[in-house]
Amino acid sequence: MTAQFKKGVLELCVLVLLDKQDFYGYELIKRITDKIEISEGSVYPVLRRILKQGYCTTYLRESTEGPSRKYYHLTDEGQDYLLELKEEYEKFTRGVDSLMKEENNE
Amino acid sequence: MNKLDFLEELRYYLRNLSSQDQKEIIQDFEEHFEMGRSEGKTDEEIVRSLGSPQQIAKDLQSTQQYEKVPANHSAQNQSPRIGIIIGLFFFNLIIVLGPSIGIAGTILGIWVVAFSFVAQLFIAGFQWIIHPESFYLFELFASITLAGSGLLIFIVINYVTNAAIRIFSKYIAFNVRLVKGEDRA
Structure with missing residues (x-):
């Protein structure tokens, strides 16, 4: 459950970031690991999954330093999916919050 | 590393x-x-x-x-599962149910046989007490032999029953896993 849960939340984080702008893998991972403690490697499976499901596309762009980078871009389906996930997540956290409040009142 | x-x-x-x-x-x-x-x-x-x-x-x-799942995820996440449930239902009904009942019946039957083999020893003993005049030693030995084989059958059928229960519960768990689709990450 916990691993499953983390995976779901991680997917949400990736989609939220990609909704703002295109990222290449390393940058995206840094953004996430700045805020959440996860192993960096676990982001790549999420990226591949959303790529295979058509929620994002990739393109290569040359960089001034080092090799060309693989950028991820959110598709329209990805945006729809993100909205759905967000809604689910908010419903979920609202539920957990209210449960915790009930606990405190007892 | x-x-x-x-x-x-x-x-x-x-x-x-x-x-x-x-x-x-x-x-x-x-x-x-x-x-x-x-x-x-x-x-x-x-x-x-x-x-x-x-x-x-x-x-x-x-x-x-x-990979093989098309982009529209919300509806089709359910539909293959419904297919699995219906398929599983008919598979179990047609192919699994009959033999399962047969095997369960056979096992029950063997239990009854084993039990009656042992029980007849007591009946024989009882008969000996009531009608000692019409009782032959041969009958006693035959009865003891039968009871002995009854006990042996007990041991074997007990083992078989446990194995059958184990297999059955594993099969049930497998069905539940299929229906729930737990492997989806």
């Missing part, structure tokens, strides 16, 4: 993916190492923050099942 060890291990755990997938995944991680190095990180540091290659490979394997 250095970069080569990491990629080697990852490649090993991904060996049953297509070579195209393997290539793309390895490329992603090569890029990751390059970026980390350009920030002045050592390979060891990068490997440490990446986490276990085995776990990463496991996550990557579970993405495979999404």
Whole structure:
């Protein structure tokens, strides 16, 4: 459950970031690991999954330093999916919050 | 562990993916190492923050099942499961149910036989007490032999019953897993 849960939340984080702008893998991972403690490697499976499901596309762009980078871009389906996930997540956290409040009142 | 060890291990755990997938995944991680190095990180540091290659490979394997799934996810997530449930129902009804009842009946029958083999010894003993004049020693020996074989059958059928219950519960668990679709990550 916990691993499953983390995976779901991680997917949400990736989609939220990609909704703002295109990222290449390393940058995206840094953004996430700045805020959440996860192993960096676990982001790549999420990226591949959303790529295979058509929620994002990739393109290569040359960089001034080092090799060309693989950028991820959110598709329209990805945006729809993100909205759905967000809604689910908010419903979920609202539920957990209210449960915790009930606990405190007892 | 250095970069080569990491990629080697990852490649090993991904060996049953297509070579195209393997290539793309390895490329992603090569890029990751390059970026980390350009920030002045050592390979060891990068490997440490990446986490276990085995776990990463496991996550990557579970993405495979999404490949054949078309983009519109909300409805079709349910429909194959309904198909599985209906298929499973008829499969169980037609192919599994009959033989299962047959096997269960046979096992029950053997229990009854074993029990009656043992029980007849008491009846024979009882008969000996009531009508000792019409009782032959031969009958006593035959009765004891029968009771002995009854006990042996008990041992065997007990083992068989346990095995059958184990198999049955495993099959039930397998059905539940299929219906719930737990393997979906």
